[in-house]
Amino acid sequence: MTWLNGLNIGIIVILIGLYGMLTKTNLIKMIMCLYVMSSGVILFFISLGYVSGGEAAIFENGVKAMVDPLPQAVMLTTLVIGLGITALGLALAIKTYEDNRTLDTRKLKEKEE
Amino acid sequence: MESTPILIITFPLIAAFLTHLTKYTNIKRGAELVAALGLIIPLALLITTAQTIFTGNILEYNIGGWPVPLGINLVIDGLSFFFCALVIGIGLLILLYSMGIYLYARRYYSLLLIAFSGILGIILTRDIFNMYVFFEILAVASYVLITYKRKPRTVTASFKYLIISESTWVFFLLAIAMLYGLTGTLNMDSIASQIGVIYNSNPQIIHLIIALMMISFGIKCGMFPLHTWIPDAHSQAPTPVSSLLSGLILKVGIYAIIRIFYLLFKPILLQNGAGLLLTYLGAITLIFGACMALVQDELKKLLAYSSINQIGFILVGVGLGSYVGLMGGLFHTINHALIKTALFFCAGIIISQTGFWKVSQLRGVWKRMPGVTLAFSALSLAIIGIPPFNGFFSKLFILRAALMKGHLILMIILVSGVIVTAAYYFRVIGTFFIPWESKQARDFVPNPVGPFEHVSAYIIAAGCLIIGIIPGPILSIIEPAIRSLLS
Numbered sequence: 001m002t003w004l005n006g007l008n009i010g011i012i013v014i015l016i017g018l019y020g021m022l023t024k025t026n027l028i029k030m031i032m033c034l035y036v037m038s039s040g041v042i043l044f045f046i047s048l049g050y051v052s053g054g055e056a057a058i059f060e061n062g063v064k065a066m067v068d069p070l071p072q073a074v075m076l077t078t079l080v081i082g083l084g085i086t087a088l089g090l091a092l093a094i095k096t097y098e099d100n101r102t103l104d105t106r107k108l109k110e111k112e113e
Numbered sequence: 114m115e116s117t118p119i120l121i122i123t124f125p126l127i128a129a130f131l132t133h134l135t136k137y138t139n140i141k142r143g144a145e146l147v148a149a150l151g152l153i154i155p156l157a158l159l160i161t162t163a164q165t166i167f168t169g170n171i172l173e174y175n176i177g178g179w180p181v182p183l184g185i186n187l188v189i190d191g192l193s194f195f196f197c198a199l200v201i202g203i204g205l206l207i208l209l210y211s212m213g214i215y216l217y218a219r220r221y222y223s224l225l226l227i228a229f230s231g232i233l234g235i236i237l238t239r240d241i242f243n244m245y246v247f248f249e250i251l252a253v254a255s256y257v258l259i260t261y262k263r264k265p266r267t268v269t270a271s272f273k274y275l276i277i278s279e280s281t282w283v284f285f286l287l288a289i290a291m292l293y294g295l296t297g298t299l300n301m302d303s304i305a306s307q308i309g310v311i312y313n314s315n316p317q318i319i320h321l322i323i324a325l326m327m328i329s330f331g332i333k334c335g336m337f338p339l340h341t342w343i344p345d346a347h348s349q350a351p352t353p354v355s356s357l358l359s360g361l362i363l364k365v366g367i368y369a370i371i372r373i374f375y376l377l378f379k380p381i382l383l384q385n386g387a388g389l390l391l392t393y394l395g396a397i398t399l400i401f402g403a404c405m406a407l408v409q410d411e412l413k414k415l416l417a418y419s420s421i422n423q424i425g426f427i428l429v430g431v432g433l434g435s436y437v438g439l440m441g442g443l444f445h446t447i448n449h450a451l452i453k454t455a456l457f458f459c460a461g462i463i464i465s466q467t468g469f470w471k472v473s474q475l476r477g478v479w480k481r482m483p484g485v486t487l488a489f490s491a492l493s494l495a496i497i498g499i500p501p502f503n504g505f506f507s508k509l510f511i512l513r514a515a516l517m518k519g520h521l522i523l524m525i526i527l528v529s530g531v532i533v534t535a536a537y538y539f540r541v542i543g544t545f546f547i548p549w550e551s552k553q554a555r556d557f558v559p560n561p562v563g564p565f566e567h568v569s570a571y572i573i574a575a576g577c578l579i580i581g582i583i584p585g586p587i588l589s590i591i592e593p594a595i596r597s598l599l600s
Binding site for chain 2: 037077084085095096100
C-alpha cells in the first residue's frame with residue numbers, strides 16, 4: 001500500500017473536487033467543490049514536508065527526524081484564505097437566491113437571457 | 114531608501130483603513146483625500162528609486178531582516194518599476210474619475226486601495242507563495258468591487274468570476290507545491306537557479322508546472338479558452354471598476370506571465386518553443402476577441418471583448434521572446450491600459466447620460482455630448498493603431514518582431530486582427546455620428562456627471578496623442594524593464 005500516501009490522495013481529492021465543479025449546477029455545491037479542491041491541495045502540500053516518524057521542528061536533544069515546518073506554515077495561510085473565499089462565495093450565493101429565487105445555474109442563465 | 118519596496122505596498126493598505134476613519138472627522142471629501150494620498154506617496158517613493166533603476170541596479174528589501182532563501186524579499190527591478198509606475202498612474206486616474214460624483218463612498222475607496230495594494234505586492238514580491246497571497250487579496254477586493262452597485266446581474270457576474278478564478282488558483286498552488294518539492298525553496302531566484310538541472314533529469318514535471326501556471330495566469334489575463342469571466346464582469350461592474358479590471362487586473366496577469374516565464378523558465382522557453390505556445394495562444398485570443406467584439410451590441414461588452422483582442426496582441430509580443438517583441442508587448446501593455454481605461458470612462462459617461470447601453474441605440478450622441486464622443490473616437494483610433502496615436506507604434510513593434518522571426522502566418526493574423534479591430538470600432542464611431550438621434554425613453558432621468566469624469570477621460574486622450582507623437586520617454590522606461598528580463 002505504498003501508493004496510499006498523502007500526495008496521491010491529495011491529487012485524487014483535487015480531481016473529485018474538479019469533477020464536482022464541472023458537473024454540479026447548484027451554487028452551494030460549487031462552493032463546496034471549491035473547498036474540496038482546496039483541501040486536496042493542502043493535503044498534497046503538507047505531505048511534501050512529511051517525514052515518517054518525524055517530530056516538530058524544535059531543536060532539542062534526541063530529535064532525529066523532523067517534519068518540514070514550512071509547508072505547514074504556508075498551508076495555514078491557504079486555509080485562512082480558503083475560509084474567506086468560501087464565506088464570500090456563500091454570501092454571493094445568498095444574494096443570488098434573494099434576487100432570483102433559485103440557485104440553479106441553468107435557471108439563472110435562462111433568467112439572464 | 115532601503116525600505117522603499119515595503120513602503121510602496123503598505124501605504125495604500127494603511128490608507129484603506131484610514132478611509133473608514135474619515136467618518137469621524139469633519140474634513141469634506143476626506144475619504145477621497147486619504148485615497149489619493151495613499152497612491153501619491155507610493156508614487157513619490159517610486160520616483161526616488163528611478164535613479165537606481167535607470168542605472169541598471171536593483172533595490173532589494175528582506176522582510177524581517179531574514180536573508181534570501183529563508184525570508185520573503187521584495188525587489189524593484191526594471192520590470193517591477195515599469196509596472197508599478199503603470200499601476201499607480203492608472204490608479205490615480207481611476208480615483209480622479211470616481212471623485213466626480215458622491216456615488217462612491219468610503220467602502221468603495223477602501224476596497225479600491227486594498228486592490229491596489231495587492232497589485233503592487235504581486236509586482237514587487239519575489240516569493241512565489243507571497244505572490245499567491247497578494248493575488249488572493251486582489252481577487253477578494255475585486256469580487257466585492259464588482260458587486261458594489263448591487264443588481265441581480267452584478268452578483269451573478271461576480272460569482273462566476275469567483276468560481277472560475279478560485280478554481281484555477283488551486284492549480285497555481287499545486288504548481289507551487291511541486292516547485293517546492295523539487296527545489297526546497299519558494300524564492301523565485303533560488304528556484305530559477307535550480308530549474309535547469311531539474312529539467313535535464315525530468316522534463317515532464319517542468320512541462321506540467323508550466324501548464325498549471327499557464328492555466329492560472331491565463332485566467333487572470335484572459336487568454337482564449339479561459340476568458341469567459343471577462344465579458345460579464347467587465348460589463349456589469351461600475352464604470353471605474355470596469356476600468357480597473359480591464360486596465361490593471363488583466364495587466365497583472367500579463368506581468369505574472371512575463372515574470373514567471375522569463376525568470377523561472379527562460380532557458381526552457383527559448384529552447385523548446387514554449388514561448389511559441391504563448392504566441393499562438395495569443396494569436397487565437399486575438400482573433401477570437403476581435404470576432405466576438407464584432408457581433409456585440411452592448412457597448413461595455415464590446416469593450417470587454419476588445420480587451421481580450423488587445424491582450425492577444427500583448428501575448429504575441431511577449432511570447433516571441435525577442436527584444437523587439439518584448440518592447441512591443443510592454444509598450445502595448447501601457448497603451449492598452451491607458452486607452453481602455455479611458456474608453457470605459459467615456460462609455461460610462463455616455464451610458465449614464467443617455468440611459469442606452471446598446472450601440473444601435475446610441476445614434477447621434479455627438480450632438481448632445483460632443484466632447485466625450487470626440488474623446489471616444491480619438492481613443493478608438495489610438496487602439497486601432499492609426500498613426501498619430503500611441504497604439505500605432507506598439508503594434509508596429511509587434512509586427513516587426515513577428516517579421517524578424519519569419520512567422521508569415523502570424524503576421525497575417527496580426528494584420529487581420531488590426532483590420533477587424535478597426536471594423537468594430539468604426540461601427541461604434543459611425544453610429545455616434547449619425548445625424549439623427551434615437552428617441553429617449555420618456556421617464557429617463559440622466560445621472561449627474563461632474564467635471565472630474567470628463568477631465569480624467571480628456572487627460573488620457575491627450576496623453577495618448579502625446580505618447581504617439583513623442584514615444585521616447587515611455588520607451589526609456591521600458592528599456593530597463595527589458596534589460597532586466599533578457600540579461
